[in-house]
Amino acid sequence: LLFDLDGVIVNTAEYHFLAWKEIAGRLGIPFTRGDNERLKGLSRMRSLEVLLDIGEKKLDRGEEERYCEEKNRIYLSYIRKMEKDAILPGVRNFLHEAKREGYLLALGSASKNAGLILEKLGLTNSFDAVIDGNKVSRTKPDPEVFVKGASALGMEPEKCIVFEDAEAGIRAAHAGGMKAVGIGKRENLPEADMILDSFRGIVPETIESMLI
Numbered sequence: 001l002l003f004d005l006d007g008v009i010v011n012t013a014e015y016h017f018l019a020w021k022e023i024a025g026r027l028g029i030p031f032t033r034g035d036n037e038r039l040k041g042l043s044r045m046r047s048l049e050v051l052l053d054i055g056e057k058k059l060d061r062g063e064e065e066r067y068c069e070e071k072n073r074i075y076l077s078y079i080r081k082m083e084k085d086a087i088l089p090g091v092r093n094f095l096h097e098a099k100r101e102g103y104l105l106a107l108g109s110a111s112k113n114a115g116l117i118l119e120k121l122g123l124t125n126s127f128d129a130v131i132d133g134n135k136v137s138r139t140k141p142d143p144e145v146f147v148k149g150a151s152a153l154g155m156e157p158e159k160c161i162v163f164e165d166a167e168a169g170i171r172a173a174h175a176g177g178m179k180a181v182g183i184g185k186r187e188n189l190p191e192a193d194m195i196l197d198s199f200r201g202i203v204p205e206t207i208e209s210m211l212i
Contacts, residue, residue: 001098001103001106001160001161001170001204002105002106002107002108002146002149002150002160002161002162002163002167002173002178003039003104003105003106003108003127003162003163004107004108004109004162004163004164004165004169005055005107005109005111005114005117006040006109006111006165007040007165007166007183007184008091008163008164008165008183009087009088009091009107009117009121009123010086010087010088010091010117010121011086011088011116012075012079012081012082013036013040013060013165014079014113015075015078015079016036016039016075017033017036018078019071019072019074019075019078020036020039020047020051020071020128021036022052022071022074023048023067023070023071023074024051024054024055025187026067027051027055027057027067028052028055028057029051029052029054029055029057030055031051031054033050035054037188038050039051039169040165040167040169041110041139041140041141041164041166041167041168041169041172042110042139042140042168043110043133043139044068044071044072044112044133045064045065045068045072047140048064048067048068048071049064050091051173054158057117068129069104070188072112072113075113076116079113079117079120080116081119082117082120083120084120084121084122086120086121087121087123088198088199088204089198089199089200090199090200090201090202091199092123093199094202094203094204095123095126095206096126097203098204099126099208101204101205103200103204104128104129104153104154104155105126105127105128105129106127106128106129106130106131106149106152107127107129107131107132107149107154108131108146108148108149108162109131109133110132110133110136110139110140110145111132111133112132112133112134113132114130114132114133115130115132118130122201123206125164128152128153129149129153131145131146131148131149131152133196135148136148139168140166140168140169140171140172141168141171141172141175142172142175143172143173143175143177143178144177145172146160146162146168146172146173146176146178147176150176150186152177157176157177157178157212158177158212159179160176160178160179161178161179161180161181161207161208161211161212162176162178162179162180162181163180163181163183163189164180164181164182164183164189164192165182165183165184165189166189167188167189167190167191170189170191170192171191172180174191179193179194179211179212180192180193181193181194181195181196181207181211182194182195182196183195183196183197183198183199184197185197193211194210194211
Protein backbone atom coordinates (compact mmCIF):
# COMPACT_ATOMS: atom_id res chain seq x y z
CA LEU A 1 0.00 0.00 0.00
CA LEU A 2 1.44 3.34 -1.08
CA PHE A 3 0.23 6.63 0.35
CA ASP A 4 0.46 10.23 -0.66
CA LEU A 5 0.92 12.50 2.37
CA ASP A 6 -0.84 15.83 2.02
CA GLY A 7 -4.60 15.38 1.94
CA VAL A 8 -4.39 11.61 2.52
CA ILE A 9 -2.54 11.11 5.82
CA VAL A 10 -2.78 14.66 7.13
CA ASN A 11 -4.57 17.79 5.98
CA THR A 12 -1.63 20.06 5.35
CA ALA A 13 -3.35 21.40 2.24
CA GLU A 14 -4.61 24.35 4.29
CA TYR A 15 -1.05 25.19 5.33
CA HIS A 16 0.08 25.05 1.70
CA PHE A 17 -2.82 27.30 0.70
CA LEU A 18 -2.03 29.88 3.38
CA ALA A 19 1.67 29.89 2.48
CA TRP A 20 1.07 30.20 -1.26
CA LYS A 21 -1.57 32.87 -0.68
CA GLU A 22 0.98 34.94 1.24
CA ILE A 23 3.51 34.52 -1.59
CA ALA A 24 0.85 35.40 -4.16
CA GLY A 25 -0.01 38.54 -2.20
CA ARG A 26 3.63 39.64 -2.25
CA LEU A 27 3.63 39.15 -6.03
CA GLY A 28 0.31 40.94 -6.50
CA ILE A 29 -1.40 37.79 -7.79
CA PRO A 30 -4.99 36.94 -6.79
CA PHE A 31 -5.05 33.38 -5.44
CA THR A 32 -8.17 31.41 -4.50
CA ARG A 33 -8.85 27.98 -3.01
CA GLY A 34 -9.85 26.89 -6.50
CA ASP A 35 -6.41 27.92 -7.74
CA ASN A 36 -4.87 25.96 -4.88
CA GLU A 37 -6.50 22.75 -6.21
CA ARG A 38 -4.24 23.06 -9.27
CA LEU A 39 -1.16 22.80 -7.05
CA LYS A 40 -2.03 19.48 -5.38
CA GLY A 41 0.62 16.85 -5.97
CA LEU A 42 3.04 19.28 -7.63
CA SER A 43 6.57 20.11 -6.52
CA ARG A 44 7.30 23.46 -4.89
CA MET A 45 8.93 24.88 -8.03
CA ARG A 46 6.20 23.59 -10.33
CA SER A 47 3.59 25.08 -7.97
CA LEU A 48 5.29 28.46 -8.22
CA GLU A 49 5.31 28.18 -12.00
CA VAL A 50 1.54 27.58 -11.96
CA LEU A 51 1.09 30.56 -9.62
CA LEU A 52 3.11 32.76 -11.97
CA ASP A 53 1.00 31.54 -14.91
CA ILE A 54 -2.14 32.56 -13.01
CA GLY A 55 -0.72 36.04 -12.46
CA GLU A 56 0.86 36.22 -15.92
CA LYS A 57 4.18 37.10 -14.33
CA LYS A 58 7.77 36.01 -14.89
CA LEU A 59 10.72 35.79 -12.51
CA ASP A 60 14.34 34.87 -13.09
CA ARG A 61 15.55 31.56 -11.69
CA GLY A 62 17.15 33.11 -8.65
CA GLU A 63 13.93 34.90 -7.72
CA GLU A 64 11.94 31.71 -8.21
CA GLU A 65 14.24 29.85 -5.85
CA ARG A 66 13.99 32.61 -3.23
CA TYR A 67 10.18 32.61 -3.37
CA CYS A 68 10.14 28.81 -3.08
CA GLU A 69 12.39 28.99 -0.03
CA GLU A 70 10.19 31.66 1.53
CA LYS A 71 7.04 29.63 0.83
CA ASN A 72 8.63 26.65 2.57
CA ARG A 73 9.64 28.79 5.54
CA ILE A 74 6.04 29.99 5.97
CA TYR A 75 4.71 26.44 5.53
CA LEU A 76 7.14 25.02 8.10
CA SER A 77 6.03 27.62 10.63
CA TYR A 78 2.58 25.98 10.50
CA ILE A 79 3.95 22.39 10.47
CA ARG A 80 6.02 22.94 13.62
CA LYS A 81 2.84 23.82 15.51
CA MET A 82 1.07 20.66 14.34
CA GLU A 83 -0.13 18.14 16.95
CA LYS A 84 -0.57 14.36 16.62
CA ASP A 85 -4.34 14.76 16.34
CA ALA A 86 -3.86 16.55 13.00
CA ILE A 87 -3.92 13.12 11.34
CA LEU A 88 -7.03 12.64 9.18
CA PRO A 89 -9.97 10.57 10.50
CA GLY A 90 -9.48 6.80 10.41
CA VAL A 91 -5.91 6.93 9.10
CA ARG A 92 -4.10 5.82 12.26
CA ASN A 93 -6.36 2.80 12.69
CA PHE A 94 -6.13 1.92 8.97
CA LEU A 95 -2.32 1.95 9.11
CA HIS A 96 -2.34 -0.12 12.30
CA GLU A 97 -4.66 -2.71 10.75
CA ALA A 98 -2.61 -2.82 7.57
CA LYS A 99 0.57 -3.53 9.52
CA ARG A 100 -1.23 -6.14 11.64
CA GLU A 101 -2.47 -7.89 8.51
CA GLY A 102 1.03 -8.01 7.02
CA TYR A 103 0.81 -5.33 4.35
CA LEU A 104 3.94 -3.41 3.43
CA LEU A 105 3.47 0.36 3.56
CA ALA A 106 5.28 3.14 1.73
CA LEU A 107 4.86 6.88 1.60
CA GLY A 108 5.13 8.50 -1.83
CA SER A 109 5.05 12.28 -1.62
CA ALA A 110 6.45 15.30 -3.43
CA SER A 111 6.93 16.94 -0.03
CA LYS A 112 10.50 17.49 1.10
CA ASN A 113 9.17 17.85 4.64
CA ALA A 114 7.65 14.37 4.86
CA GLY A 115 10.04 13.19 7.58
CA LEU A 116 9.23 16.14 9.84
CA ILE A 117 5.48 15.70 9.32
CA LEU A 118 5.60 11.97 10.10
CA GLU A 119 7.59 12.74 13.24
CA LYS A 120 5.04 15.33 14.38
CA LEU A 121 2.22 12.81 13.82
CA GLY A 122 4.04 9.96 15.55
CA LEU A 123 4.00 7.89 12.35
CA THR A 124 7.70 7.56 11.62
CA ASN A 125 7.69 3.80 12.32
CA SER A 126 4.43 3.12 10.47
CA PHE A 127 6.05 3.01 7.02
CA ASP A 128 8.47 0.46 5.64
CA ALA A 129 9.74 2.98 3.08
CA VAL A 130 9.50 6.73 2.61
CA ILE A 131 10.01 8.19 -0.85
CA ASP A 132 9.76 11.96 -0.70
CA GLY A 133 10.75 15.02 -2.69
CA ASN A 134 14.37 14.54 -1.65
CA LYS A 135 14.54 11.16 -3.42
CA VAL A 136 12.88 11.88 -6.76
CA SER A 137 13.68 14.17 -9.67
CA ARG A 138 10.32 14.00 -11.47
CA THR A 139 6.98 15.01 -10.00
CA LYS A 140 3.51 13.55 -10.44
CA PRO A 141 1.92 12.69 -12.83
CA ASP A 142 5.28 11.05 -13.55
CA PRO A 143 5.15 7.69 -11.71
CA GLU A 144 8.73 7.88 -10.33
CA VAL A 145 7.75 8.36 -6.68
CA PHE A 146 5.42 5.34 -6.67
CA VAL A 147 7.68 3.14 -8.80
CA LYS A 148 10.50 3.80 -6.34
CA GLY A 149 8.12 3.10 -3.46
CA ALA A 150 7.12 -0.27 -4.90
CA SER A 151 10.77 -1.10 -5.55
CA ALA A 152 11.73 -0.18 -1.98
CA LEU A 153 9.07 -2.60 -0.74
CA GLY A 154 10.23 -5.31 -3.15
CA MET A 155 6.79 -5.43 -4.77
CA GLU A 156 5.65 -5.56 -8.39
CA PRO A 157 3.58 -2.50 -9.37
CA GLU A 158 0.49 -4.56 -10.21
CA LYS A 159 0.40 -5.75 -6.59
CA CYS A 160 0.36 -2.20 -5.24
CA ILE A 161 -2.53 0.11 -4.36
CA VAL A 162 -1.98 3.86 -4.19
CA PHE A 163 -4.02 6.26 -2.05
CA GLU A 164 -4.17 9.78 -3.49
CA ASP A 165 -6.20 12.98 -3.21
CA ALA A 166 -4.90 14.65 -6.39
CA GLU A 167 -5.64 13.85 -10.02
CA ALA A 168 -1.92 14.13 -10.83
CA GLY A 169 -1.30 11.40 -8.24
CA ILE A 170 -4.02 9.15 -9.66
CA ARG A 171 -2.43 9.46 -13.09
CA ALA A 172 1.00 8.77 -11.62
CA ALA A 173 -0.28 5.56 -10.03
CA HIS A 174 -1.82 4.38 -13.29
CA ALA A 175 1.30 5.33 -15.25
CA GLY A 176 3.25 3.11 -12.85
CA GLY A 177 0.90 0.18 -13.42
CA MET A 178 -0.86 0.47 -10.04
CA LYS A 179 -4.46 0.74 -8.89
CA ALA A 180 -5.46 4.09 -7.41
CA VAL A 181 -7.90 4.88 -4.61
CA GLY A 182 -9.01 8.49 -4.61
CA ILE A 183 -9.52 10.23 -1.27
CA GLY A 184 -12.14 12.91 -1.86
CA LYS A 185 -14.96 13.43 -4.33
CA ARG A 186 -15.52 11.57 -7.58
CA GLU A 187 -15.94 14.81 -9.56
CA ASN A 188 -12.40 15.85 -8.55
CA LEU A 189 -10.87 12.41 -9.16
CA PRO A 190 -12.70 10.96 -12.17
CA GLU A 191 -9.90 8.54 -13.10
CA ALA A 192 -9.63 6.86 -9.68
CA ASP A 193 -10.41 3.11 -9.55
CA MET A 194 -12.27 3.62 -6.26
CA ILE A 195 -13.30 6.60 -4.14
CA LEU A 196 -13.26 6.99 -0.34
CA ASP A 197 -14.42 10.12 1.45
CA SER A 198 -12.18 9.12 4.39
CA PHE A 199 -10.49 6.09 6.00
CA ARG A 200 -13.01 6.00 8.83
CA GLY A 201 -14.30 2.43 9.25
CA ILE A 202 -12.26 1.14 6.30
CA VAL A 203 -10.03 -1.96 6.44
CA PRO A 204 -7.28 -2.80 3.90
CA GLU A 205 -8.51 -6.24 2.90
CA THR A 206 -11.85 -4.82 1.76
CA ILE A 207 -10.09 -2.45 -0.63
CA GLU A 208 -7.76 -5.16 -1.91
CA SER A 209 -10.65 -7.52 -2.60
CA MET A 210 -12.35 -4.85 -4.72
CA LEU A 211 -9.30 -3.79 -6.70
CA ILE A 212 -6.89 -6.70 -7.13
